[in-house]
Amino acid sequence: MDVLDLARTQFAVTGSLHFLFVVLTLGLAPLVAIMHTRWTITGDPAREKAARFWGQIYVINYALGIVTGLVMEFQFGLAWSGLSHYAGDVFGAPLAMETLVAFFLESTFLGLWIFGWGRLPRWAHLACIWLVTLTAYASAFFVMAANAFLQNPAGATVTGDRLALTDPVALFTNKTLIFAFPHVIAAGMFTGGMVLAGASAYKLLRAEDREFFTRSLRTGVAVAAVGIFLTMGTGFAQFAGVQEGKWDNSAAASALGFMVTGGELLALVMLFVLLPLVRFLHRWRWAQRLLVVMTPLPFVLAIMGWLAREVGRQPWMIWERLTVADAMSPGLTAGMVGTSLAAFATVLGLLAVVDYVLIARAVRRGPRALDLGAPADEPRTPVLSY
DSSP: OOHHHHHHHHHHHHHHHHHHHHHHHHHHHHHHHHHHHHHHHHOOHHHHHHHHHHHHHHHHHHHHHHHHHHHHHHHHHHHOHHHHHHHHHHHHHHHHHIIIIIIHHHHHHHHHHHHOTTTSOHHHHHHHHHHHHHHHHHHHHHHHHHHHHHHSOTTEEEETTEEEEOOHHHHHTOHHHHHHHHHHHHHHHHHHHHHHHHHHHHHHHTTOSHHHHHHHHHHHHHHHHHHHHHHHHHHHHGGGGOOTTGGGSHHHHHHHHHHHHHHHHHHHHIIIIITTTGGGTTTOHHHHHHHHHHTTHHHHHHHHHHHHHHHTTTTEEETTTEEHHHHSOTTOOHHHHHHHHHHHHHHHHHHHHHHHHHHHHHHHHOSSSOSTTOOTTSOOOOGGGO
């Protein structure tokens, strides 16, 4: 592989690994917020236990996902300084807003939520998790705004040898953004629902905490069914914002075909098999095994969709404005990029494995001895000691 192919591979690998964390974060955040809301309104201890258990899994995924996001930002200066020079004033604006506004606020409110159990007034504490959810969605919106600009450079004009932002409204109402953002949110909803359903099915197969995980199973299946329906609808709607010729790339067309076919099959299973039988799934081991097997599939389809979106833009970094070759940093060698690719892939791959291991251990332990939200006199088992 030459230096350009190595640089593209590096970004594809790190971007895909980062997106694994993102899509689960976007799916779990509103579910945890809804669970917390139901507990706040009813005062039911079972609702509190659900919010604490699934909230702990959300926190694990969020904490490890932060590091992968930092690597994504670092790569723009490392390998793609041509993009920063040519379009940094435009492309960098939504990324700066994502970091300075959405991400910092999200982290702040998440910290208040984590350490506010038993300390904050219950409605203020509830507001914190909803603000975490809203800022997570805002973060996704700003990142998608930057990506949509690469797909369709709206709101910018050429000034000298650079692009200048001339219409911020056009940047944030980009037709590619308007169609793509709901699709990402729906994919997150589907992923979050499947993780709830798959983890609950695993525990029911082991005949552990049946009442708790029967509720979570039903919630997960219902959310996943709605999520896959919205994902398919918003996915097909995206074609209205796609430039002519984008799917001429055979690799992009293959990834798109895999995603669409896989999504349609999952939609058929979720909507016409599992959802109608949702009240009986806690009794049927075949259904529980099926849900466990299906749990990784939303992540696979999300990566295929992301690859189709990015590969379909080739050879353009910014559609019909800047090629990928011109966007790359000068002076890079194959050895330099190959070394950083190996380092990034190793570190992020390990983070993904650690994320899975910690979540799996939390699920195996179940809703007992939870660290998140535990009063001082309540037994707890810290995540890292599982």
